[in-house]
Amino acid sequence: MTRGIKETLDISLQMMLWKMVDDLKQSKEVELDYLQVFKLRRSNEELIIEHIQEVPEYKKIYRFNKSSNLVEEDLKVFIIDENDYNIMLLAEEN
Template sequence: MFDKNRYITRGVKEEIGLDIQILIWSYIDALKKRKDINVDYLQVFELNTINRNDIFNQKLVHKQELAPYEKLYLLNVEEPVNKKVYVIDEGDYSTMLLAEEY
């Protein structure tokens, strides 16, 4: 799962920084390596800006429903955003899209 071609939608390209896109793919890759979790075809990333912190400016929560999983990341990125991003594995390819594009 999540091993073949990877695509992003126009919305992701326009609204999510490349640094965050790369991190999202890397978090999925890290999850795949874990032996204790079955990776769901739908990965959810909730992105929220942090305004009251001098070190971090982006909160990212990575989760899935089947084989429940949730992990919080605090990041310092160039352009923090408030968005929900889905990454869906379709077998032959995976697509990263904004929740509103679903």
């Protein structure tokens, strides 16, 4: 993970995003792209996470009640698969 992730994203959210990627990989529902995109935002007391990949196209929206306090602002997070390792970074760190 990058410094931006470490300083910005709660560890429970980091783990949640890694799990979403692992679950998608195990489900074989769709082939996993090297780039996974997560858009995190608050809506009232809900935390909304939109998980997207471009090739093949995939999109899933998760809603978590009473979890909006886990993010202070809207965030875009990338997880990049580099074969030997994976990295999680904020979009602005790209």
